[in-house]
Amino acid sequence: MDLEFITTYYQFFLSGTINTVLLAFFSVLGGTMVGVILALMKLSEKKPVKFLASAYIEFVRGTPLLVQLFLIYYGLPHIGIDLPDMVAGIFAVSLNSGAYVAEIIRGGIQSIDKGQMEAGRSLGMSYKMTMKEVIIPQAFKNILPALGNEFIVIIKESAIVSVIGIHELMYKTDVVRGITYKPFTPLIVAAIIYFVLTFSISKFLGIAERSMRASD
Structure with a gap:
């Protein structure tokens, strides 16, 4: 293998790697903000609010990310x-991630004792105020591993945004494949x-989780 x-x-x-990390970071950040709002809406006692959150979550989870990406990229103009x-890629991935994070x-919120x-x-x-100062901080401690997994998933799924021309890792890998006429080895590098x-x-999330447990 050359x-x-x-x-x-x-x-x-x-x-490409830098763009992938930036895309994943801001998508997780945006997805977390969307997820908090949707989670609170779904826990609301107001039925219309709860219905809207549930409908959004079910729609996003029931349709491919690629379709959602095209809807944002071609629909918003x-x-x-x-x-x-x-920005369009981050927006689409954030909206998708928000449904899962919600x-x-x-x-996590429901796991906190009602007391x-x-x-x-x-x-x-x-x-x-109680939700903001007491419940949500405790919930985030409990859900850190799951949020970390979502970050990892987004890094892997970010490859899909290459279809709209974002120069992330997979896009750059395809460029190298085209220039060098090597269809296989650049993919090995990207996989690594x-x-x-x-x-x-x-590993970083594992360290952070153990640190938080030790501080309890």
Whole structure:
């Protein structure tokens, strides 16, 4: 297997990796914000609010990410919203991730003892304040491993945004394949990079989880 092309085209892999990490980071950040809102909506006692959150979650989880990406990328310009490719990709992946994160957060919130809410309310805190200051911080501790897994999933699924021209790792890999006429070996390099990214994040999250347990 001839890997000499790496010394010539390593910058392609490097820039692609950086864009992949940026895409995943901002998508998880956006997905977490969307997920918190959806989780609180789904836990609401107001039926219309709960219905809207449930409908959104079921629609997103029931349709392919590729379809959602095309709807955002090609659909928004028709209503006068023209986003840069990278922003459109982050937006689409964030909305997709938000549906999955919402269920993770909802489960985390429901895992907190109901006495915590009652204690907060008895101290004169409002429902919103109790959720913000007491319930949600504890829930995030419980769901950190699941959120970490979502980050890893997004890093792997981010390859799909290459179809709209975002220069992430898979896009750059295809460029190298075209330039070098090597259909196989650049994919091996990309696979190794993806593995290093996901393995490193998994180990980091494990350390963070043990640190939080030790501080309890």
